[in-house]
Amino acid sequence: MLSQGLVVSHEQLGNTDQKLRRLVLQGPAAQTAQAGQFVTVQVQDSARASFDPLLRRPISIAEISPERDEITLLYRIKGRGTEILAQARCGDSLSIMGPLGNGFSLPEEGELWLVAGGIGIFPLFALAQRALSQGLKVRLFWGGECKSFMESAGLASWKELEIKTSLSTLDGSLGEKGLVTEPLHSALTQIKPADSKPEANEVRVSVAACGPKGMMQSVTELCQRFDVPIEVSLEERMGCAVGACLGCVCTLKDKAGRLIHKKVCLDGPIFRGEEVVWNETC
Amino acid sequence: MKPVDLTTQLGGITLRNPIITSSGTYGFGEEYLAYCPLEALGGITLKGITPLPRLGNPVPRLAETPAGLLNAVGLENPGLEEFLKSYLPKLSKIPTAVIANISGFSLDDYACMARALKKGSGITALEVNISCPNVKHGGMHFGTDPKSAQEVMAAVKAETDLPIIAKLSPNVTDIVEMARAVQRGGADVLSLINTLLGMSIDLNSQRPVLANTFGGLSGPAIRPVAVRMVWQVAEAVDLPIIGMGGITSWQDAVEFLLAGATAVSIGTGNFYNPQAPLDVVEGIRNYCEQRGYSSVQELVGLAHRG
Numbered sequence: 001m002l003s004q005g006l007v008v009s010h011e012q013l014g015n016t017d018q019k020l021r022r023l024v025l026q027g028p029a030a031q032t033a034q035a036g037q038f039v040t041v042q043v044q045d046s047a048r049a050s051f052d053p054l055l056r057r058p059i060s061i062a063e064i065s066p067e068r069d070e071i072t073l074l075y076r077i078k079g080r081g082t083e084i085l086a087q088a089r090c091g092d093s094l095s096i097m098g099p100l101g102n103g104f105s106l107p108e109e110g111e112l113w114l115v116a117g118g119i120g121i122f123p124l125f126a127l128a129q130r131a132l133s134q135g136l137k138v139r140l141f142w143g144g145e146c147k148s149f150m151e152s153a154g155l156a157s158w159k160e161l162e163i164k165t166s167l168s169t170l171d172g173s174l175g176e177k178g179l180v181t182e183p184l185h186s187a188l189t190q191i192k193p194a195d196s197k198p199e200a201n202e203v204r205v206s207v208a209a210c211g212p213k214g215m216m217q218s219v220t221e222l223c224q225r226f227d228v229p230i231e232v233s234l235e236e237r238m239g240c241a242v243g244a245c246l247g248c249v250c251t252l253k254d255k256a257g258r259l260i261h262k263k264v265c266l267d268g269p270i271f272r273g274e275e276v277v278w279n280e281t282c
Numbered sequence: 283m284k285p286v287d288l289t290t291q292l293g294g295i296t297l298r299n300p301i302i303t304s305s306g307t308y309g310f311g312e313e314y315l316a317y318c319p320l321e322a323l324g325g326i327t328l329k330g331i332t333p334l335p336r337l338g339n340p341v342p343r344l345a346e347t348p349a350g351l352l353n354a355v356g357l358e359n360p361g362l363e364e365f366l367k368s369y370l371p372k373l374s375k376i377p378t379a380v381i382a383n384i385s386g387f388s389l390d391d392y393a394c395m396a397r398a399l400k401k402g403s404g405i406t407a408l409e410v411n412i413s414c415p416n417v418k419h420g421g422m423h424f425g426t427d428p429k430s431a432q433e434v435m436a437a438v439k440a441e442t443d444l445p446i447i448a449k450l451s452p453n454v455t456d457i458v459e460m461a462r463a464v465q466r467g468g469a470d471v472l473s474l475i476n477t478l479l480g481m482s483i484d485l486n487s488q489r490p491v492l493a494n495t496f497g498g499l500s501g502p503a504i505r506p507v508a509v510r511m512v513w514q515v516a517e518a519v520d521l522p523i524i525g526m527g528g529i530t531s532w533q534d535a536v537e538f539l540l541a542g543a544t545a546v547s548i549g550t551g552n553f554y555n556p557q558a559p560l561d562v563v564e565g566i567r568n569y570c571e572q573r574g575y576s577s578v579q580e581l582v583g584l585a586h587r588g
Contacts, residue, residue: 001317002556042554049530049531051350051502052348052349054346054349054501054553055346055351055553055554056553056554097317236342237341237343238344239307239353239550240307240556241553242313242316242317242556243309244307244308244329245306245309245344245353246329246338246343246358247343247355248341249338249341249358261338261358
């Protein structure tokens with residue numbers, strides 16, 4: 001769907017040096033959006049057509065509010081496109097394609113564990129809200145650079161959800177010092193001691209992960225070791241965002257073990273962790 | 283006032299209007315359905331196919347440049363057999379002209395695909411890609427050597443009863459020489475231009491952005507080059523031209539028609555605005571109405587008049 005998103009709020013998130021922004025758009029995209037999906041936003045610095053940048057910017061949907069016709073996009077200013085987007089003011093109208101992609105799936109029962117690295121936390125908020133509204137138990141594992149980043153990237157909003165949370169930072173300024181995989185590993189060990197057989201009363205956990213590729217690979221390997229289903233959100237440079245140009249392919253393994261390509265924009269961005277081939281391309 | 287006649291004759295086929303979408307940017311016709319009804323278009327050109335399936339190049343395959351896009355997809359496609367089995371049956375239901383695009387690495391490659399794609403197969407015309415810049419020893423060799431280009435067209439012509447369209451590469455010294463060569467080989471229509479070979483280097487990694495190092499440049503940045511080549515070929519060769527390269531608006535499309543293109547094709551412009559083809563059709567209609575033209579074909583080549 002191509003639609004106009006009216007900017008109803010556009011503000012800095014947290015500390016200036018984190019360059020994070022929260023953009024709330026009002027429009028029809030909110031009616032069908034699912035957690036894990038994304039929109040592409042045309043970034044223009046004025047009402048006049050500009051071709052630099054030429055491509056729309058894909059941004060994951062962080063909050064979905066169909067009753068208010070609003071979606072929230074959280075992003076980091078990283079290059080020319082997001083620099084121009086950051087200039088959009090309340091009352092401006094942005095051209096939006098989407099919602100696009102497949103979205104996370106929700107387990108029918110048990111616990112949903114969210115594992116985020118850095119700004120990979122953003123699309124997981126909509127998923128947490130959705131899972132909680134369906135009565136699932138949700139737990140968060142989130143790793144980031146430092147306390148300033150975590151607080152800027154929405155820690156307070158997560159605290160309001162009142163879910164069990166394990167934080168880790170690279171410099172140890174908040175939570176445990178180290179990578180997000182460490183608390184995840186301990187938690188997995190607690191629900192599934194390495195030498196135990198599956199039992200009827202075992203907690204059924206599913207994992208949804210978003211973050212840097214290396215982190216998602218490690219999380220996937222951990223989950224496979226503990227036989228826990230995992231979905232990951234992949235990222236790749238996109239052209240058309242509808243599956244036509246084949247710019248954003250990722251490499252997966254099919255059932256027969258053959259390497260195949262899938263389109264991150266159309267077949268993803270959410271894939272089952274075990275089907276993703278992390279270190280090879282074909 | 284009578285409505286403007288937008289119908290367009292192209293190598294023996296009649297298009298509803300002169301707006302086509304370009305190969306490699308429009309998938310196999312289903313991808314943009316939520317944005318652009320196909321019955322509004324003159325035609326669509328399918329993703330290029332090769333005799334055998336191809337996985338294409340590694341990522342990154344795209345690099346954005348000022349007003350442009352570099353791509354090095356490398357002809358990823360399901361191959362001829364899978365195309366015939368899974369894609370072709372759906373295509374006859376598409377309510378517009380469907381142009382298949384074929385690429386190969388030898389004359390036999392081109393010939394075997396032409397043999398499989400004939401009238402009644404759901405395909406309206408065959409575009410012969412002799413200009414893909416992203417595949418080693420691929421199409422572009424045929425597109426930069428006049429003798430090879432002529433041979434490819436003759437090989438295709440001998441095997442199919444469909445109109446054949448030669449897609450020309452701009453990566454040549456003399457585009458007119460190439461156009462003449464494919465005309466001798468039997469091309470019914472010319473389409474130009476394919477992408478311009480380019481590259482981009484990342485200042486952080488100090489490496490090429492594209493995994494393939496080089497890619498084909500498309501988008502508004504290349505439009506003046508494309509208009510110039512359409513002009514030159516229109517002056518010299520008596521074949522209808524599908525003009526393309528950086529079209530995003532009706533103004534761009536009219537420029538190509540005035541330069542001598544009979545039809546125009548929109549590629550990367552779809553990424554910028556997935557409704558660009560609809561806007562272009564309406565814009566051309568309005569332009570003709572306001573200027574008092576009864577048919578869009580009156581615009582073709584007007585800029586050449588003395």
